Amino acid sequence: EGREVLAVDADPDATLASALGFPRQMTESLTPLAETKELVEERTGVKPGSIGSLFVLNPRVDDIPDKYCVEHRGVKLLIAGTIKGGGTGCFCPENVLLKSLLRHLLLERDEVVIVDMEAGIEHLGRGTASGVDALIVVVEPGHRSLQTAASIRKLAGDLGINRVLVVGNKIRSPSDRKFILSQVPQREILGFISYSPLILQSDLEDRSPADVDPNVIKEVAEIRDRLENMIRGHQTS
Numbered sequence: 001e002g003r004e005v006l007a008v009d010a011d012p013d014a015t016l017a018s019a020l021g022f023p024r025q026m027t028e029s030l031t032p033l034a035e036t037k038e039l040v041e042e043r044t045g046v047k048p049g050s051i052g053s054l055f056v057l058n059p060r061v062d063d064i065p066d067k068y069c070v071e072h073r074g075v076k077l078l079i080a081g082t083i084k085g086g087g088t089g090c091f092c093p094e095n096v097l098l099k100s101l102l103r104h105l106l107l108e109r110d111e112v113v114i115v116d117m118e119a120g121i122e123h124l125g126r127g128t129a130s131g132v133d134a135l136i137v138v139v140e141p142g143h144r145s146l147q148t149a150a151s152i153r154k155l156a157g158d159l160g161i162n163r164v165l166v167v168g169n170k171i172r173s174p175s176d177r178k179f180i181l182s183q184v185p186q187r188e189i190l191g192f193i194s195y196s197p198l199i200l201q202s203d204l205e206d207r208s209p210a211d212v213d214p215n216v217i218k219e220v221a222e223i224r225d226r227l228e229n230m231i232r233g234h235q236t237s
Helices: 037-044 064-068 093-108 143-159 174-183 197-204 214-236
Strands: 005-010 070-072 075-079 112-117 135-139 164-171 189-194
Touching: 005 093, 037 093, 064 075, 064 093, 093 112, 135 143, 143 164, 164 174, 164 214, 174 189, 189 214
Parallel strands: 005 075, 005 112, 135 164, 164 189
Antiparallel strands: 070 075
16 A cells, blocks of 8 residues: 555564465575574674673664565565563573664654564563554453453553554454453454454465455454554544
């Protein structure tokens, strides 16, 4: 739709490429940035895993997106890797590099930046949080999933991220939707995505979910539209 989009995979499972439909041959040889030893050492001055050593705390990262991303269907993808020792305060060069990169992407780049993270926000710091328009938590109908969402909401609030929104996923029935609505304020819900056997089949066939179920694509488009309206409304208020 004319936007420049940069998707960042910061999940240890690193499956965002296949979800977005990137051909396997484009990404199978890519190494997450946090595990690229030469890059970490070049930018921080020490090798990955060096704890207690002196290293650069503000490494240069502005050239990394263009050097290390791949592009498909108008979407750029950067496989960042994950913060080690999440929540334990691990102070190592690869963590410093990743956090510096995310700070640059969120505060200084003009693209629409979407970061796929595991169930936590270890990648973000107080300085970076100011560049986050919205933190989206994907939940499934169930108490454990919603408890995790509540924990993430609290952590986000501590960092100053006030817009934490929820998407209900794998909705099989009206009762699933009703359950999530009973646990989450309506104003925080972006929308719902139906359970789809076609999506499961796409995983077996190594196809992008975006190519298989028009109904789900319609639901996702509605979620996107609502998110954009929320952000625009906040920016103009």
